Amino acid sequence: MQTVFYVSDGTAITxxxxxxxxxxxxxxxxxxxxxxxxxxxxxxxYVTQKINEHVAKTGQKPLVFHSIVSSEIRxxxxxxxxxxxxxxxxxxxxxxxxxxxxxxxxxxxxxxLKIDTYDARIEAVNYALANDDGISCxxxxxxxxxxxxxxxxxxxxxxxxxxxxFGIKTANYPFIADDMDELTLPKELKRNKHKIFGLTIxxxxxxxxxxxxxxxxxxxxxxxCKLEIAEVEYLYRREKIPFINSTSFSVEEIATKILDKKGLxxxxx
Amino acid sequence: MQTVFYVSDGTAITxxxxxxxxxxxxxxxxxxxxxxxxxxxxxxxYVTQKINEHVAKTGQKPLVFHSIVSSEIRxxxxxxxxxxxxxxxxxxxxxxxxxxxxxxxxxxxxxxLKIDTYDARIEAVNYALANDDGISCxxxxxxxxxxxxxxxxxxxxxxxxxxxxFGIKTANYPFIADDMDELTLPKELKRNKHKIFGLTIxxxxxxxxxxxxxxxxxxxxxxxCKLEIAEVEYLYRREKIPFINSTSFSVEEIATKILDKKGLxxxxx
Numbered sequence: 262m263q264t265v266f267y268v269s270d271g272t273a274i275t276x277x278x279x280x281x282x283x284x285x286x287x288x289x290x291x292x293x294x295x296x297x298x299x300x301x302x303x304x305x306x307y308v309t310q311k312i313n314e315h316v317a318k319t320g321q322k323p324l325v326f327h328s329i330v331s332s333e334i335r336x337x338x339x340x341x342x343x344x345x346x347x348x349x350x351x352x353x354x355x356x357x358x359x360x361x362x363x364x365x366x367x368x369x370x371x372x373x374l375k376i377d378t379y380d381a382r383i384e385a386v387n388y389a390l391a392n393d394d395g396i397s398c399x400x401x402x403x404x405x406x407x408x409x410x411x412x413x414x415x416x417x418x419x420x421x422x423x424x425x426x427f428g429i430k431t432a433n434y435p436f437i438a439d440d441m442d443e444l445t446l447p448k449e450l451k452r453n454k455h456k457i458f459g460l461t462i463x464x465x466x467x468x469x470x471x472x473x474x475x476x477x478x479x480x481x482x483x484x485x486c487k488l489e490i491a492e493v494e495y496l497y498r499r500e501k502i503p504f505i506n507s508t509s510f511s512v513e514e515i516a517t518k519i520l521d522k523k524g525l526x527x528x529x530x
Numbered sequence: 531m532q533t534v535f536y537v538s539d540g541t542a543i544t545x546x547x548x549x550x551x552x553x554x555x556x557x558x559x560x561x562x563x564x565x566x567x568x569x570x571x572x573x574x575x576y577v578t579q580k581i582n583e584h585v586a587k588t589g590q591k592p593l594v595f596h597s598i599v600s601s602e603i604r605x606x607x608x609x610x611x612x613x614x615x616x617x618x619x620x621x622x623x624x625x626x627x628x629x630x631x632x633x634x635x636x637x638x639x640x641x642x643l644k645i646d647t648y649d650a651r652i653e654a655v656n657y658a659l660a661n662d663d664g665i666s667c668x669x670x671x672x673x674x675x676x677x678x679x680x681x682x683x684x685x686x687x688x689x690x691x692x693x694x695x696f697g698i699k700t701a702n703y704p705f706i707a708d709d710m711d712e713l714t715l716p717k718e719l720k721r722n723k724h725k726i727f728g729l730t731i732x733x734x735x736x737x738x739x740x741x742x743x744x745x746x747x748x749x750x751x752x753x754x755c756k757l758e759i760a761e762v763e764y765l766y767r768r769e770k771i772p773f774i775n776s777t778s779f780s781v782e783e784i785a786t787k788i789l790d791k792k793g794l795x796x797x798x799x
Contacts, residue, residue, distance in 0.1 A: 263629060272786040274695070279548040281798050282597065283621050286633040295796055297786050324628065328551065344628045346621055352552050359593065359613045360532060364555040382781070386687045393659075418655045421690055425781070426543070512651070512694070517541040517566050527564055529550050 262292045264323035273297035280326040305337035312341040330366040385424035392432035398449035408433040410460035411489040413470045415507040422512045428528045444496045459497045459504030466508050531561045533592035542566035549595040574606035581610040599635040654693035661701035667718035677702040679729035680758040682739045684776040691785045697797045713765045727788050728766045728773030735777050
């Protein structure tokens, strides 16, 4: 298997996410190793040695994806015997020319703490937790977004992702089995109707997810899943609530599609 | 202000995260606009027109960071009058040579759904929620990691981030004021001691966070914060529990430092 090393002076999350996007273009499997917080020459030498040991042992050159601000540390890393790809410098140099501004290299700035934006995200996470699953409806006036849908249609992970990744205060409200006849919107939702976004899901998938939770229950029965989905989609159409089917999408895709459709601005941290 | 456009055929999360890392090397502010899901020539023409309108209106060339798999759509985007940076092709071409494998371009693979890994993350999120804040201790045997610390030291956001980003099943357990005299580990924690990681926080910052929640309470008093932090740090040292001070770190930094110190393998999604 082809080996890949991620080396970063920070969390290495950016290098991993970006490297993963590049690797996904190739139809093979990769064995991935991550070395975060490589901030000293000593650590850089250690990683370089690890990479060279891999070459000696396997006779195979690994890919080395690195994102290092300090030129001293970068030089050490680049002395490795694998195929190095410098994620940062490749673009920073031309950008500096175009912007006509010198780069001011500071280590691991991407995911380092900025108190103001950090607070916004933590606040959004706390909001999402306090307003998860219809626990409380009294703070819907403060929401940026309110997700609705039947139980297990993907509301909670999507809410948390929107809070953590984008700082969007997302509440979520479940339509539960008892309300299914002549489904209507409760008054707290009606007042904030412009914030509502609906999730739906294929009946088979819903049944599968619910069965894992409560096998052989009415809750997980095909009949119940069908009924709930039909009622909910009817409500969305009648009330003109925008919605998507979450079945074949990842949490990132669901979250960004919702932001796109609602015209909500992403905050970038 | 310098304008930046992110254009992607997928969620644009990768382009944003990576572009943000590059921009953080420059000491200026950027006005950032994201166009996700640009999967058709029609949409590509629309974005290109938007970029060109910006040039016409401001006389300033924006940066255009794009990540587009289809060469037809990429060609349209690259015809814009700004400074284009092709995140994908810049590295895919040399990688293809080194790997001696042809790239098999498939749109937005990075954050698209793979049912097996998706389930692992959703399961981890559900686990983190069910085991948040000491609600329940009975499933600690299933945890990958158990965070401990005083109230508001950053346990919950870190747990959720570890679950969503890395699929790590993280429980968290709070040490509460009543237990502060002669703090000991409850038996559920003792049995899983190898999974425990401690958080601590500067007294001033803790007081600030708690005051926002419950101003002028004993809970938020400097004296109480001092006492709790002292007791908890004493416990960590006595029981040899590894810990970090979360005060000046972002949730990404805290999460990845913990994985690093615990030797937990990151799963990349």
